[in-house]
Amino acid sequence: MKKSIIFVALLFLSLRAAVAAPPKDTCIACHAALGGDLAKPASQFEVDVHHQAGLRCADCHGGDPSDDSMNAMSHAKGFRGAPKKNQIPEFCARCHADATYMHRFNPQMRVDQLSEYLTSVHGKRLKQGDTRVAACVDCHGVHNILAVSDTRAPVYPTNVASTCARCHADAAHMKGFNIPTDQFALYEKSVHAQTLAGGDTSAPTCSTCHGNHGATPPGVGSVANVCGTCHVMNEQLFDKSPHQAAFAKMGLPGCVQCHSNHEIVRPTDAWVGTGPQSACTTCHTPGDKGYGAAQAMLADLTHLDSSLTRAAEVLNVAERAGMEVSGPKVELAGAQEDLVKARVDVHTFDAAAVRKLTDSGVEIAAKSYQAGVAALRERDYRRKGLGLALIAIVLAISGLYLKIRQMESGDSIGHRGDVERKAREV
Amino acid sequence: MATLYRKTLNWMDERFGAGSVEEFLRHKTVPVTRHILWYYLGGMTLFLFIIQVLTGILLLLYYRPTPNDAFESVQFVMTQVRFGWLIRSVHSWSANLMIFTAFLHMFSVYFLKAYRKPRELTWISGMLLFFIVLGFGFSGYLLPWNTLAFFATKVGTEMAGSVPGIGKWLLVFLRGGQEVTGATLTRFFGFHIAVLPGLATLLLAIHLFLVQKLGMSVPPSVERAVAEGRTSLRNMPFFPNFLLRDMIGWYAALGVLGGLAAIFPWELGTKADAFAAAPAGIRPEWYFLFTFQTLKYLPARILFLEGEFAGILGFSVGAVVWVMVPFLDRRIGFGRLTRVFTGLGVFVIGYIIVLSALALR
Numbered sequence: 167m168k169k170s171i172i173f174v175a176l177l178f179l180s181l182r183a184a185v186a187a188p189p190k191d192t193c194i195a196c197h198a199a200l201g202g203d204l205a206k207p208a209s210q211f212e213v214d215v216h217h218q219a220g221l222r223c224a225d226c227h228g229g230d231p232s233d234d235s236m237n238a239m240s241h242a243k244g245f246r247g248a249p250k251k252n253q254i255p256e257f258c259a260r261c262h263a264d265a266t267y268m269h270r271f272n273p274q275m276r277v278d279q280l281s282e283y284l285t286s287v288h289g290k291r292l293k294q295g296d297t298r299v300a301a302c303v304d305c306h307g308v309h310n311i312l313a314v315s316d317t318r319a320p321v322y323p324t325n326v327a328s329t330c331a332r333c334h335a336d337a338a339h340m341k342g343f344n345i346p347t348d349q350f351a352l353y354e355k356s357v358h359a360q361t362l363a364g365g366d367t368s369a370p371t372c373s374t375c376h377g378n379h380g381a382t383p384p385g386v387g388s389v390a391n392v393c394g395t396c397h398v399m400n401e402q403l404f405d406k407s408p409h410q411a412a413f414a415k416m417g418l419p420g421c422v423q424c425h426s427n428h429e430i431v432r433p434t435d436a437w438v439g440t441g442p443q444s445a446c447t448t449c450h451t452p453g454d455k456g457y458g459a460a461q462a463m464l465a466d467l468t469h470l471d472s473s474l475t476r477a478a479e480v481l482n483v484a485e486r487a488g489m490e491v492s493g494p495k496v497e498l499a500g501a502q503e504d505l506v507k508a509r510v511d512v513h514t515f516d517a518a519a520v521r522k523l524t525d526s527g528v529e530i531a532a533k534s535y536q537a538g539v540a541a542l543r544e545r546d547y548r549r550k551g552l553g554l555a556l557i558a559i560v561l562a563i564s565g566l567y568l569k570i571r572q573m574e575s576g577d578s579i580g581h582r583g584d585v586e587r588k589a590r591e592v
Numbered sequence: 593m594a595t596l597y598r599k600t601l602n603w604m605d606e607r608f609g610a611g612s613v614e615e616f617l618r619h620k621t622v623p624v625t626r627h628i629l630w631y632y633l634g635g636m637t638l639f640l641f642i643i644q645v646l647t648g649i650l651l652l653l654y655y656r657p658t659p660n661d662a663f664e665s666v667q668f669v670m671t672q673v674r675f676g677w678l679i680r681s682v683h684s685w686s687a688n689l690m691i692f693t694a695f696l697h698m699f700s701v702y703f704l705k706a707y708r709k710p711r712e713l714t715w716i717s718g719m720l721l722f723f724i725v726l727g728f729g730f731s732g733y734l735l736p737w738n739t740l741a742f743f744a745t746k747v748g749t750e751m752a753g754s755v756p757g758i759g760k761w762l763l764v765f766l767r768g769g770q771e772v773t774g775a776t777l778t779r780f781f782g783f784h785i786a787v788l789p790g791l792a793t794l795l796l797a798i799h800l801f802l803v804q805k806l807g808m809s810v811p812p813s814v815e816r817a818v819a820e821g822r823t824s825l826r827n828m829p830f831f832p833n834f835l836l837r838d839m840i841g842w843y844a845a846l847g848v849l850g851g852l853a854a855i856f857p858w859e860l861g862t863k864a865d866a867f868a869a870a871p872a873g874i875r876p877e878w879y880f881l882f883t884f885q886t887l888k889y890l891p892a893r894i895l896f897l898e899g900e901f902a903g904i905l906g907f908s909v910g911a912v913v914w915v916m917v918p919f920l921d922r923r924i925g926f927g928r929l930t931r932v933f934t935g936l937g938v939f940v941i942g943y944i945i946v947l948s949a950l951a952l953r
Contacts, residue, residue, distance in 0.1 A: 488855070488856050488857035488859065489857065490667065490670040490677070490857070490859075490860055492667070492862070493671065548854040549854055549855070551854065552850055552851060552854035552855070555847070555850050556847050556850070556851070559846055559847040559850075560847075562843050563840050563844065566837075566839055566840050566843070567840065570833065573832070573833065573836075574833070
């Protein structure tokens with residue numbers, strides 16, 4: 167009886183252990199023990215997004231992770247081993263191009279990476295046997311792949327440019343491709359890179375303009391489309407402007423002609439006009455229509471900008487003096503918007519259209535300036551009033567003091583008298 | 593002029609015995625001691641309260657207590673109404689000065705042991721008035737419906753929500769719901785212009801009656817010196833000697849208020865937006881800073897209590913002890929100081945100053 171009880175207990179415990187223990191994974195156990203490069207996949211896989219999703223080595227590499235022997239890696243057990251470079255896209259796509267499978271993990275997951283990749287320069291060259299180009303693992307990592315939303319991931323927006331730069335800024339690696347290697351250095355100076363570094367992950371990085379899996383350089387004709395995905399108004403105005411046809415005729419690349427491609431710095435008003443920083447004078451010369459329009463647009467933008475600065479300065483002084491000028495400040499913000507719109511309207515290259523907006527802004531700025539001046543006048547009025555009131559108060563206090571002195575002179579009640587004496591007098 | 597005054601007094605005396613008031617005033621005296629400066633603080637607080645009532649009534653002519661209109665109506669007062677900026681700034685500055693002088697008045701009474709028999713009820717009515725003054729400050733702060741006030745009220749009502757026993761009920765009662773909304777504004781307006789003024793008037797009447805009935809307290813040290821024959825107690829007639837001195841202080845207060853209003857007009861800020869993120873470093877008005885900072889330092893749990901709950905419980909017990917001091921400080925008698933309670937007062941002042949300074953860092 168006693169033996170039966172022990173047997174049942176042991177059986178119960180062993181069954182429980184079998185249910186609770188994770189499934190056996192000999193891949194991790196053996197590779198971790200091997201040390202060196204062979205141990206790396208085992209140690210790195212811990213943080214990998216696939217591991218987090220519950221996948222194991224065998225899900226990609228095949229084999230039998232429950233087998234302790236080398237037979238675990240036999241072809242008979244489905245072992246596929248490590249793919250060669252040119253096999254990697256299809257290797258990953260076995261799952262990532264399978265919508266039914268991928269939607270088990272994330273219903274919104276894209277499954278077009280392989281088809282996009284095959285349209286890219288990287289994909290095309292890899293198909294041709296050029297293994298120097300990037301495949302999935304070159305950007306995402308191998309056994310330590312992190313989710314795109316993970317800030318440590320090489321494909322997180324703030325890391326994309328440096329990931330691309332690992333190859334594209336490496337002159338030795340890029341030798342033979344006949345493309346420049348200064349894109350990253352130029353991009354780092356751009357307003358896009360600065361905005362991204364400031365924490366705005368919606369700011370463009372390499373993949374925003376070139377695509378990610380389907381990475382390809384935009385052609386001359388499609389540059390405006392690329393920029394226009396964000397700068398919609400600028401693109402529409404440019405397309406309606408006389409420059410659109412002229413640029414196309416001359417084979418000039420739209421936006422890039424004035425703004426550059428990777429080194430897209432913050433434009434200033436001096437880019438229009440005819441000064442030394444002008445982009446207009448690249449083509450336009452004194453006497454032609456465009457030259458006059460450039461001069462007029464710069465003059466109007468400068469006038470509005472200086473009007474806004476003057477009004478903001480006086481309102482700030484009034485506000486620091488404690489005056490309530492929130493109303494004029496809100497109106498001035500409207501005029502600031504007019505300046506922004508006018509700067510966008512420069513892409514019409516129509517001086518009259520720009521002037522319409524700048525005139526409206528200048529009018530508001532003038533009103534705001536007057537409101538600020540009035541507030542400062544009111545401040546001075548209050549201070550004069552305060553001065554007069556303080557004089558009246560000091561006179562009243564002096565009168566009271568003299569009255570007390572007069573009342574208590576020769577009379578000791580104020581300081582030494584007692585109530586009985588006062589009462590006797592009363 | 594004197595004849596007209598006499599005639600008016602006689603006319604009133606014949607009808608309701610007004611002469612007895614004059615008789616009372618003629619005999620009312622104030623002890624002249626080296627602590628006499630502190631005796632002016634009650635009158636100063638009362639003067640500032642009167643300023644609050646007068647400027648508050650003027651603000652009511654334009655103020656509209658709804659979330660859509662409150663901010664704009666105050667903005668209108670500040671920018672469009674003639675001298676509206678002065679009335680609103682004086683109201684705000686005077687409120688803060690009143691709370692400050694109420695603090696000083698309370699601590700001066702405490703350290704001069706003026707709460708001792710027979711003035712226990714004067715102390716209690718004064719303390720209740722003090723809490724009402726804090727209530728005025730708390731409810732009035734929200735009324736302009738600006739961002740700072742909105743979020744400070746959120747923080748403040750959350751603190752009220754931790755009051756032992758009635759916290760959850762109190763939070764809903766104050767807010768008019770679970771969140772700070774237009775319902776909260778309407779309630780705070782009601783508290784500020786009806787409930788609290790009514791209570792304050794009643795308590796003020798009791799407080800002033802007791803002060804007149806019992807007269808000014810003589811500090812224990814002076815009482816002892818008189819008893820030992822080292823000095824004689826000197827007195828000053830209240831009317832007009834003390835009152836004229838009071839008036840000097842009130843004029844000076846007017847000058848200070850005018851200066852503050854003209855040079856540092858009370859700012860309005862931006863309109864409250866319930867969906868906006870709370871501005872960084874949000875904190876309540878200066879007189880609640882020490883409680884706010886204390887609650888920040890408390891751990892999440894203290895023994896079996898939630899940290900915030902324990903903190904509010906501590907402050908509640910502290911307030912009850914403070915109000916009941918006349919009955920706890922039993923050894924205070926004829927000319928005898930009780931060091932424990934003096935030490936407690938010093939600790940409370942030090943605590944308030946240090947914690948408030950830490951909150952302002």
